[in-house]
Amino acid sequence: MATTLVVRVNYVDSDVNYGTTPADYIALDLTNDYLIWTKGDSVVKDLMTAEPTAAQLNAAAELIDPLVAVTVTKCLLMDYSHNVSGAYYTHLVKGMGENKRYVFAFDFDGATATEPQLEAWDTSAHSTAVLNALGAGTALDSMVKGVCTTVSLPGVSWAGSPLAGASNVLLLNAGSGAIAVATVLYANLKIVIPAAYATPAAEAFVLTCRYTYF
Amino acid sequence: MNKPLFQVIFEDNSSFNGGDYHNTKWLEIPNDKKIRTIFYLLPTGDYLGLGGFKRIYQYIEVLTDLNGAESGKKKIDFICLIVEKEDNYIQYKINHQDIGVEINILSKNSGYIEKLNPIGWRN
Numbered sequence: 640m641a642t643t644l645v646v647r648v649n650y651v652d653s654d655v656n657y658g659t660t661p662a663d664y665i666a667l668d669l670t671n672d673y674l675i676w677t678k679g680d681s682v683v684k685d686l687m688t689a690e691p692t693a694a695q696l697n698a699a700a701e702l703i704d705p706l707v708a709v710t711v712t713k714c715l716l717m718d719y720s721h722n723v724s725g726a727y728y729t730h731l732v733k734g735m736g737e738n739k740r741y742v743f744a745f746d747f748d749g750a751t752a753t754e755p756q757l758e759a760w761d762t763s764a765h766s767t768a769v770l771n772a773l774g775a776g777t778a779l780d781s782m783v784k785g786v787c788t789t790v791s792l793p794g795v796s797w798a799g800s801p802l803a804g805a806s807n808v809l810l811l812n813a814g815s816g817a818i819a820v821a822t823v824l825y826a827n828l829k830i831v832i833p834a835a836y837a838t839p840a841a842e843a844f845v846l847t848c849r850y851t852y853f
Numbered sequence: 854m855n856k857p858l859f860q861v862i863f864e865d866n867s868s869f870n871g872g873d874y875h876n877t878k879w880l881e882i883p884n885d886k887k888i889r890t891i892f893y894l895l896p897t898g899d900y901l902g903l904g905g906f907k908r909i910y911q912y913i914e915v916l917t918d919l920n921g922a923e924s925g926k927k928k929i930d931f932i933c934l935i936v937e938k939e940d941n942y943i944q945y946k947i948n949h950q951d952i953g954v955e956i957n958i959l960s961k962n963s964g965y966i967e968k969l970n971p972i973g974w975r976n
Contacts, residue, residue: 640876643927644917669917669925752912752933752970763923765916765930816968845921849930851912853879853973 642749642852648674648716649741650723653734656741657823664744665730671719674846675729676830677701679713685731690717696841703836710736711830736829738795740788745824745848751817755850757809757826759783759802763845768804771840772830778803782832783844785809788825799829808849817851856898859911861975862890874929879911882975893934896952901945906936908974935959935966937974942966 649655651663675696677683683691683699691699701711714735721728734742745755759781761767774780784799790813793799801807811824818824858871858878863886872878882888891909892900903909912933918924932947942959959966 641874641913641915641927646919667919669919673920673924750970750972752910752973753914754968763918763921817970819970819972843921845924846919848917848919849914850917851914851933853877853912853970 642747645746647744648732650730653739653742657744665723673717675715675717676711677713686727687729690728703832705835708834709832740792741825742827745811748821750819752851754816755811758847760845770842770844771838772842772844773803778807782830785826785828787813788827789813793827859893861888864889887976908937910935910973
């Protein structure tokens with residue numbers, strides 16, 4: 640049977656893996672749930688009791704700094720079913736951008752033929768990567784940074800690999816190739832906005848997991 | 854009745870039929886028999902016939918978006934067949950986006966080949 644993927648985020652303790660503490664993770668309903676990258680404020684925050692509006696998200700957006708690069712402060716899971724630990728629509732993804740290993744989990748229920756990888760695209764057509772957030776046509780300038788943490792911590796102040804299009808991707812098994820059995824692979828992600836970036840934008844880039852099965 | 858994803862003809866004239874995209878049955882192809890010919894289904898409904906190889910490998914590559922308009926769908930990008938010849942490998946990428954077949958020649962010491970999961974090879 641085809642290998643299937645479940646994506647999970649850690650919302651409790653990003654020092655523990657899914658295998659030992661599954662209760663610390665929320666599985667994404669990929670049809671309805673989504674990630675919110677935000678500075679956050681008194682409204683857009685952990686444990687919201689309603690889905691945030693576009694106006695609320697705009698008000699809580701990260702601001703471009705004229706002098707220093709800014710790492711987007713928070714990543715929130717917008718949980719459409721709002722049935723985890725109470726009736727909350729948002730949960731803070733713990734450890735995002737930090738020196739933490741178990742943040743984003745990619746749970747495969749069987750073997751793959753090649754190494755799974757994470758990609759970032761403009762849209763679900765997977766044909767272009769020219770959004771400002773993805774480097775505006777220069778993949779190495781992508782603001783979306785990823786690091787594979789399947790085998791180790793990312794390190795203090797990790798830089799990560801810029802994600803954009805087909806050429807700048809994140810291998811999820813640390814470059815070791817295909818997975819032989821059901822396995823959970825891990826990554827940490829962050830968005831870093833360059834200092835004095837000239838083009839403010841609200842952009843919904845698409846994160847894509849590419850994997851294979853027999 | 855749906856066409857099988859592939860049909861394998863062995864040297865002893867016996868055969869094996871594949872399943873569908875969800876359950877290809879590739880790993881159920883007996884490895885103790887030598888394949889003479891394989892016919893693999895193309896998106897057009899035609900079959901691609903291959904033979905005269907030492908070994909053959911198959912996988913399906915899919916994309917799953919974590920957000921956006923098609924979030925959560927498992928979209929087939931292409932099917933990959935790799936045949937091992939005497940001096941090299943030939944890769945056939947059956948594209949499911951524009952229904953073309955891309956053919957690449959890979960060297961015997963290809964790092965890409967070395968990182969494939971070895972359970973997928975069939976004789």
